[in-house]
Amino acid sequence: MSAPIRVLLVDDQALVRAGFRIILESEPGIVVVGEAADGAAAIRQASLLQPDVICMDVQMPGMDGLTATRAIVADPASRAAVLVLTTFDREDYLFAALQHGASGFLLKNSSPEDLVAAVQVLARGDALLSPEITRRVISRFASGALSGPADAVPTPDVLRPEPPAVRALTDREREVFELIALGLANAEIAARLYLGEATVKTHVSKVLQKLDLRDRIQAVVYAYEHGIVVPGSAQQR
Template identity: 55%
Template sequence: MIRVLIADDQAMVRQGFGALLAAQPDLLVVGDAADGAAAVSQARRLDPDVILMDVRMPVMDGLEATRQLAASPGGGPRVLILTTFDLDDYVYEALRAGASGFLLKDAPAADLVQAVRVVAAGDGLLAPSVTRRLIAEFAARPRAQKPRPTALNALTPRETEVLRLIARGRSNQEIAADLVVAEQTVKTHVGRILAKLGLRDRAQAVVFAYESGLVAAGE
């Protein structure tokens, strides 16, 4: 069972998402929270696998709550950011703070359910309709020049190639087709990349690839 906590300041949203997720045989809604501070407190008490996190909430916003949860021992639960705007500035910062993905609030119900499962499995960024735009915008933002992290030296040439493709929003299936290898081989490469770089999931791999300078805008 995937344990889910819902954090949103609108009661109707919490109830609606809760009912939808609770109807799934593999999902268990363990609680909800009306603000970011309550989300952090509830997460530490209830130990969910995934938190659906609204961005704009009173007391503490979803960004700060995500940052605090990501700093928890073991990295805390995976956070799926819910946003009304597909290119909300907060989304970029939430990913950098440690969120595992994002989804538009008006996404179809089936997409929300699948998003929770995908994030729980650590398989990647969400909302495919905007992922590539998100990545392009993220990459185009000015960043201070930093030396290339020595951690990249631990990657093999093929692993480096796979990381570049992940950063461009490619799925495992697409990467397998590009490299003419089995999808399981790609999954093995992804697992090794995350382990070597000390990253939790693909979302963090995307952030790392851009911030390390491995991938640049317009490539």
């Protein structure tokens, strides 16, 4: 029998933490090992408890969830995957958290089943970024409407040139990469390119390997930073 998934809950509202605890601990194989009410406490608890997954709020008094995520992911001793719980009105935080290593994003109005599934996905070492969230962020980024921290989002005039690694992708891999960057899931990519899902999965793995990226989330960020996603592309697809 595998060890239970260890979860740390981070939110400044005690009622929210209590609700998440009830939802998660009702699922066999998940245990909530601790709670924190701000980013600084989250960093301490992450180091002490070594959770597998951290459910991280963003807007909290004191240290926010973005700063805490950056510190936790940067800690070589940490094994935790960070699941950011977000709302659409703060896409600036969402994109910045992407850049600083969060492994997944979930809307706060998601269902209990979605929360459980997200924790399980991250615990397996996968990344979770729903196509709905990806497309919304792409649209905002392409329009130049993001307004986060100055160092969080590259503006169009400072995008780096397309790196050699991208040029080394095959034509099919480049197509798959662009569709990943636009938030399409494997099934959607398969339908768009008339391929089997297993074939798409293989292409995705090769793209991540060739670009030295950890997961699909890093692929989205990479695409933004290097101009693979351009203004209007999110609407044209």
